[in-house]
Amino acid sequence: MRYFVSRVMFFVLTLWAAVTLNFIIPRLQPGDPAQTMVQRLAGQSEAIDPAAIRAVQIMLGLPTGSIFEQYVDYLQAVVRGDFGISYTYFPYTVTHMIAEALPWTIVLVGVTHVLGFVIGTLLGAAAAWKRNGKFDTVVSLGSTFIGTLPFFWIALILIYVLAFTLRWFPEAGGYSGEIDPAWSWAFFGDAIYHGILPALSLLITAPIGWIMGMRNNMVHTLGEDYTRLALAKGLRQRRVALTYSARVAILPNVTGFALGLGTILGGTVMVEMIFGYPGMGKLMFDAISNRDYPLMQTIFLFTTIGVLLANLCADILYGVLDPRVRREAQT
Amino acid sequence: MTERASLEPGAVSPEGAGSPLLSVENLSVSYAATRAVRDVSFQLHDGEFVGLLGESGSGKTTLGNALLRLLPPPGRISEGRVMWWGSARTGEAREGPEPHRAGRDLTTIGQEDLRRLRWREMSTVFQSSMNSLNPVLTIETQFRDVIEEHTAMRGAPARQRIGQLLEMVMLDPSYMRFYPHELSGGMKQRVALALALALRPRFVLLDEPTTGLDVIVQRSILDNVRALQREQGFAVLLISHDLGTVMEVSDRVMVMYAGKIVEDQRASTMIAEPMHPYTRGLLGAYADPRAREVEIAYIPGRPPDLSRPGQRGCLFAPRCQEAIDVCRAEEPVLSAMGQGEAACHVAEAAYAAGDGRRDQSARAGEVFTAPAGRTDRGPRVERRQEVLAVAGVHKRYRSRRGLKVTEVDAVQDVSFVLRAGTVTALVGQSGSGKTTLARMVTGVERPDTGSVTFGELRVDRLRGRGLKAYRRHVQLVFQDPFAALNPAHTIGYTLSRPLINHQDVTGAALRPAIEELLERVGLSPASTYIEKYPHQLSGGQQQRVVVARALAPDPEIIVADEPISMLDVSIRAEILELLDTLVRERGIAMLYITHDLLSARVLADEVLVLHNGKLVESGATLEVIRGARDAYTRQLLDAIPNPFATRRG
Numbered sequence: 001m002r003y004f005v006s007r008v009m010f011f012v013l014t015l016w017a018a019v020t021l022n023f024i025i026p027r028l029q030p031g032d033p034a035q036t037m038v039q040r041l042a043g044q045s046e047a048i049d050p051a052a053i054r055a056v057q058i059m060l061g062l063p064t065g066s067i068f069e070q071y072v073d074y075l076q077a078v079v080r081g082d083f084g085i086s087y088t089y090f091p092y093t094v095t096h097m098i099a100e101a102l103p104w105t106i107v108l109v110g111v112t113h114v115l116g117f118v119i120g121t122l123l124g125a126a127a128a129w130k131r132n133g134k135f136d137t138v139v140s141l142g143s144t145f146i147g148t149l150p151f152f153w154i155a156l157i158l159i160y161v162l163a164f165t166l167r168w169f170p171e172a173g174g175y176s177g178e179i180d181p182a183w184s185w186a187f188f189g190d191a192i193y194h195g196i197l198p199a200l201s202l203l204i205t206a207p208i209g210w211i212m213g214m215r216n217n218m219v220h221t222l223g224e225d226y227t228r229l230a231l232a233k234g235l236r237q238r239r240v241a242l243t244y245s246a247r248v249a250i251l252p253n254v255t256g257f258a259l260g261l262g263t264i265l266g267g268t269v270m271v272e273m274i275f276g277y278p279g280m281g282k283l284m285f286d287a288i289s290n291r292d293y294p295l296m297q298t299i300f301l302f303t304t305i306g307v308l309l310a311n312l313c314a315d316i317l318y319g320v321l322d323p324r325v326r327r328e329a330q331t
Numbered sequence: 332m333t334e335r336a337s338l339e340p341g342a343v344s345p346e347g348a349g350s351p352l353l354s355v356e357n358l359s360v361s362y363a364a365t366r367a368v369r370d371v372s373f374q375l376h377d378g379e380f381v382g383l384l385g386e387s388g389s390g391k392t393t394l395g396n397a398l399l400r401l402l403p404p405p406g407r408i409s410e411g412r413v414m415w416w417g418s419a420r421t422g423e424a425r426e427g428p429e430p431h432r433a434g435r436d437l438t439t440i441g442q443e444d445l446r447r448l449r450w451r452e453m454s455t456v457f458q459s460s461m462n463s464l465n466p467v468l469t470i471e472t473q474f475r476d477v478i479e480e481h482t483a484m485r486g487a488p489a490r491q492r493i494g495q496l497l498e499m500v501m502l503d504p505s506y507m508r509f510y511p512h513e514l515s516g517g518m519k520q521r522v523a524l525a526l527a528l529a530l531r532p533r534f535v536l537l538d539e540p541t542t543g544l545d546v547i548v549q550r551s552i553l554d555n556v557r558a559l560q561r562e563q564g565f566a567v568l569l570i571s572h573d574l575g576t577v578m579e580v581s582d583r584v585m586v587m588y589a590g591k592i593v594e595d596q597r598a599s600t601m602i603a604e605p606m607h608p609y610t611r612g613l614l615g616a617y618a619d620p621r622a623r624e625v626e627i628a629y630i631p632g633r634p635p636d637l638s639r640p641g642q643r644g645c646l647f648a649p650r651c652q653e654a655i656d657v658c659r660a661e662e663p664v665l666s667a668m669g670q671g672e673a674a675c676h677v678a679e680a681a682y683a684a685g686d687g688r689r690d691q692s693a694r695a696g697e698v699f700t701a702p703a704g705r706t707d708r709g710p711r712v713e714r715r716q717e718v719l720a721v722a723g724v725h726k727r728y729r730s731r732r733g734l735k736v737t738e739v740d741a742v743q744d745v746s747f748v749l750r751a752g753t754v755t756a757l758v759g760q761s762g763s764g765k766t767t768l769a770r771m772v773t774g775v776e777r778p779d780t781g782s783v784t785f786g787e788l789r790v791d792r793l794r795g796r797g798l799k800a801y802r803r804h805v806q807l808v809f810q811d812p813f814a815a816l817n818p819a820h821t822i823g824y825t826l827s828r829p830l831i832n833h834q835d836v837t838g839a840a841l842r843p844a845i846e847e848l849l850e851r852v853g854l855s856p857a858s859t860y861i862e863k864y865p866h867q868l869s870g871g872q873q874q875r876v877v878v879a880r881a882l883a884p885d886p887e888i889i890v891a892d893e894p895i896s897m898l899d900v901s902i903r904a905e906i907l908e909l910l911d912t913l914v915r916e917r918g919i920a921m922l923y924i925t926h927d928l929l930s931a932r933v934l935a936d937e938v939l940v941l942h943n944g945k946l947v948e949s950g951a952t953l954e955v956i957r958g959a960r961d962a963y964t965r966q967l968l969d970a971i972p973n974p975f976a977t978r979r980g
Contacts (some may be wrong), residue, residue, distance in 0.1 A: 132404075225463040228401055229523075233477045234449030237442075243476070244465055251467075322467060323510040 105279035120210025128218035172276035217249035262310030358411035382581030464511035471507035517548035545760040550970035575972035596671020606673040620932035629904035724781035749920035756935035806881035812873035823861035833884035
């Protein structure tokens, strides 16, 4: 129990640090965002009217007061979920934009991440159990081969063959223009239909790492005395493979998986750009190319929180799965 | 000594009447080109306690794995059968289906049949690598899964049974809630033993069950095994390299060399009358440290490489002192002679001619003697020059976890002196503070209080450059020679480093200096070793290289940390002799750290016995070992398996 409490305390501490850094860093940057914005609206050569800058400052709700007051305001805003107004998507708030993009990403990347882990771990375990057999050879060689291919290349081939030539799937987008985004079955079906290609391209490469990791770990645990003893005990093959060999071999993979969860919130810039998918990756890309500081900052904050949560998840999962870790924290 | 008497084999008649329980017929096992087990045949009867004695690479563990059909790939049984004759045990009802009465060949029966036979009929305790329990399951689960797999027992009765099993090996039933990492090494091995007996098997294979455990723990586990074996009547095959243990607890002993069983006879007669020269050699490497005079011998040479095809004759012949012409031409087969069986032409001829006695003493091989007094070794110990003095040192370790601080007194008020040309043995079990003291001597660790003085130098106050300069005077010989040598460098390179760093030997002078070092440690001709890599040498040769490296800076002190414990029994005396010669000839002061009182008895002038960080006894070796005053020292001495003493008594 102490182990879990200490992990949660550590999480709260790092979260506070991350939020604070997110407050400090933009304030260390030179320049005034209002000035930048007016400049952009007016064009490079025009002289800037100070009144316009003031107007923009008020419009964007730029901070005033001492640094300490700002900090308190900021913390309150974070708790309320108020991150200001996006420059690019004015007059929408940052929160609104993120709320729009987040579900797309969570579904696409989340589902493929989990599926990739499950498929990869199972394949890796099966390959290790039948090591040096036909299945192992195909899986090991196959994953090594696919692992060398660049991801975007696979995505482009998929678009070319399945979308452009065969016309089975749409080439881009998260949903069709003619259907209103609403909570309807038609819309869900359409969204899933659009999601298949990006998901497929993610799923081809996602399991590779898990396959290799699981196979190597499990080949190791298969050679351990406790696995051999389990065989000598006359337990069923399935039980030996799962409870003795795979159960221990999966531990490092679980950490990797949980840590990977953190990156979901950031989306995958490459996939979303290639498929024109309306998720966090695309939003981040747009924010960066338009110097949309509030949006960028908030996305970074989300990513950080995601990674921290994932770390907490990994620690807790590991604590549940590996009794040795729990004890280390106690003594 | 009542405990020792209870271990006397022979109280139960080992020769169970009638058919055997297990018979191995012409079994051969190979790993790719290596024939690890060659044409082995033997029988095991119900309730018999048989020892399988062999050194590393003899094929004893491979044989054990083959019996259980647990050979790791690419190992496979290339020839022969392992017949299991599971006739029903008399007077005992067994659950489940009646075991098969007809013999079954374990090498060919189907996986499912084999699985049902496993653990119910035959179980095992693996080498105490501390790894034979699943780290993520509780002890209870690991009992429960095998009980539920093979019997109808579930729930509370199963739990009760597990509790009984743990009590049987002298563990509290509450330990069943624990995970393996929460238990000590000895406790884990007890759990493994209880697990092996969970289903009351007919046959238990014990593969080095106590190797790596402290002598006292080792002793108590073996006593436990032997008592349970008498009580429950299962048959045991005990695989071990430790002659003392095997001889003491087994009814019958089989000796394995180069993949073959070379001798098979009752332990009691083997002690008195070993037939094979290899057995004689092994027995010669063993002695009672408390005897008035201790002689230990070694067998020169090294075991053959079994991957090389076309080897003719007896594979022991190249190391054999008694070999005759026929030994080099024709490989002997195991046949009845004397009071057992042996595979040896010489012994066979001797038995054919008469009572089998041969001229040479049983201690064949080179002999390394430790005389009762040390009169031959220069002036009395007290008059020799003091090299290093450790005075009243304390060391306390703190470990902090959150707000809780735990303190361990690793060393408390220890004082001793190292003298030139003298070996001081530091004896104690793991955790006694031996290593901490060694680290203080080498300057790696500083005592909290007290002093370590080398001549005028306060070692405990050295830092930086001074410490580096001091290292030249103190060198180390490690336990595992292979781990102590960088596998990526040749022997020549490894030895050149200390010469360059400490002795400023460079250029053309380097090679002769290296060759001289190699010759000095008995690796001759040196030129054949310079270009070799560590893996190309045997364990004994590697340890010689480690000793040569320690000699390179011409040190005043050598700290040898268990230098022979990883080596095969038959060559241990060889390294001891080398260390002895170097110490006497070069006037080196040696701190010899060990848990092995026999080697301390042979090599050391003085013995310091360490227990829980305190010096409990110290003095001249002979006085300490023969006239131990401290209770702990006596306990250590009693824990040494001692077949010689028992037989005499």
